[in-house]
Amino acid sequence: MRSRRNAQGRLSPQEQMDLLHAANFSERDLKKLYKRFRALDTNQNGELDTHELFDVPELADNPLVKRVLSIFDTNGDGKVSFVEFLVGLSKLAANTDEFQKTKFAFDVYDINKDGSISNGELFAVMKMMVGSNLNDQQLQQLVDRTIVQADKDGDGMISFDEFREVKKQVSEFRFIRHRHRYVCSNRVDASLSL
Numbered sequence: 001m002r003s004r005r006n007a008q009g010r011l012s013p014q015e016q017m018d019l020l021h022a023a024n025f026s027e028r029d030l031k032k033l034y035k036r037f038r039a040l041d042t043n044q045n046g047e048l049d050t051h052e053l054f055d056v057p058e059l060a061d062n063p064l065v066k067r068v069l070s071i072f073d074t075n076g077d078g079k080v081s082f083v084e085f086l087v088g089l090s091k092l093a094a095n096t097d098e099f100q101k102t103k104f105a106f107d108v109y110d111i112n113k114d115g116s117i118s119n120g121e122l123f124a125v126m127k128m129m130v131g132s133n134l135n136d137q138q139l140q141q142l143v144d145r146t147i148v149q150a151d152k153d154g155d156g157m158i159s160f161d162e163f164r165e166v167k168k169q170v171s172e173f174r175f176i177r178h179r180h181r182y183v184c185s186n187r188v189d190a191s192l193s194l
Contacts, residue, residue, distance in 0.1 A: 040053070040056060150162050150165075
């Protein structure tokens, strides 16, 4: 769905309503996001491309900008329309359910969009993230260990369900670690107050 804008570059009332229903944003949020989109759209063609996103200082150093752009770009034309931008952001919003956020994270790694993460895909995305901090051999060892730990059915790939399970375990570990720090700091605080 391409934006039907009037002469001032505004969304029609019907399109605003359609977008409010499609994404999980308030009307106020929608207007702010549209204003931000138009500011990012430096050539004012109604679409964002990688060059426009790399011009944003907060995004220029993010190694995953191209991956996020490819996920937002649902029609595969290499550009992100406002509708695609809005739907993509709605998957990352604070009030989005955990399943959708996990699916988005999975999609970052699932480069060929076949529903599983291969060793090569995991290597490619992790290489984007670690850059030259690890050499290829070190990174491959890390990728191989990750696949072995996550791949419960032994097919050499990480399915979405396997990815969710790993994410759940990591989240539980972080909660326990955070809780332990909280309990320890409260004990220290209590002993200091004596």
